[in-house]
Amino acid sequence: MPASPKPPWAKVNFEDLSIVVVDDNQQALDIMIQVITGFGAKKISRCLSADEARKVISDGQVDMVITDAMMPTIDGYDLTRWIRREAPEHNRFTPVIVVTGHTPRRDVVKARDCGANYIIAKPITPKTIMDRILWVAREDRMGIDCDAYVGPDRRFRRLGPPAGMAGRRSGDLNDEIGAAVEPNMSQDQIDTVMKPQKVTV
């Protein structure tokens, strides 16, 4: 079971965490660095490309990667896939949080399927970033390694319908992904795709 949520007065220590932040947009990089610096992080590697990030991850121990999804040449999904399959062994299951401005369902699913621990919708807020880091820190998902996928277990825990409900409504948990575009997903909707949790109906 995951550890219990921490109350707001609990302490967190970011000082010794080695964090890699990746974004090809300088402004977005500054914003994320400002936020995690505010949390107390001191060992931050700022990378303007996935290539730079790969060098940093290859050279030392990294405790968390926060990457933008949409980058030229190698995007955040491919970077995550590289971490899960080709990074040095000690960094292969480092938590990866993907951050993106546009979150159609297919991209959220893509983030989950490339092995990311979480996807966060921009524009970011310090509270959202803190919440998701704490969620990732608390989770006890098993690691999965097979031909088709390497990363944290993607399966939802099937705990059945809520008390008093006979079952799911017919429209719930529709897994169809449209061929063209779907509406942008809110952070709450993203959470239902990315976070193993009890299914609510």
Added chain:
Amino acid sequence: MTVVRKFKIPNRLRAALFSGGGKRIDEAVADADVGLATLVDACLAAVADCIARIESGFGSQVADRQTHDMGDLYRLSAAIIDACAPIEPKALADAARSLCDVLDYAMEAGHWDWPAVDIHIDALRLLASGVDLGEGGEQRLIQSLDKLRQHREALAG
């Protein structure tokens, strides 16, 4: 046959975060909010720059706009969402995201809906200008963009 290996992942993040010392969670968030506030001017300038580049490259007065790389328009819209982190109104990010949806659909369908793009550019300019839209005005504007997008997509099939 595919072999699936399932194993426990050592959680270094948890070990380091809760190793003692550091800051209270609420204080850390408050400190980050203060830090983010120092970027407001830079972010406002970035938003203004993106809108100016969108208008000069893809506005209705640009005769050959259909020849420009629509990926650039998508990236500029996404850059507006990035820069909205410390600034108001949040509806600005919603309008930029709606434009991303329009462009995403257009790129998938191969059908360019310039009137929808123009309306989104107008909405971005209006929201960035800081004009008071009255109570609930920003929300109504975003709802209108949503309805417009759904209507145009239904028309395009």
